[in-house]
Amino acid sequence: MHWVTGALVIIGGINWGLVGLGMVLGKGSAWNVVNLLLNSVPTVEAIVYLLVGVSALLMIFGCKCKKCSVSMDSAQSTTV
Numbered sequence: 001m002h003w004v005t006g007a008l009v010i011i012g013g014i015n016w017g018l019v020g021l022g023m024v025l026g027k028g029s030a031w032n033v034v035n036l037l038l039n040s041v042p043t044v045e046a047i048v049y050l051l052v053g054v055s056a057l058l059m060i061f062g063c064k065c066k067k068c069s070v071s072m073d074s075a076q077s078t079t080v
């Protein structure tokens with residue numbers, strides 16, 4: 001697995017956690033960090049969400065790139 005994939009899933013998870021916290025505290029989506037940072041460039045914001053989603057899918061189904069399939073063959077347990 002790529003560190004980028006893991007980092008994006010973590011960013012998405014933390015961001016979603018903060019959105020939930022903001023809702024509990026009655027501030028709506030004010031705590032959406034990705035939105036706060038990128039609301040001036042909605043295209044980039046959308047790309048971040050897409051990358052988080054794709055990263056989660058790669059995490060679930062496994063990356064099919066050459067680098068990952070090599071590491072899967074040699075050390076399957078370390079890729080999980």
Ligand SMILES: [Zn+2]
Binds near residue numbers: 001002064065067068
């Ligand atoms: Zn890969």
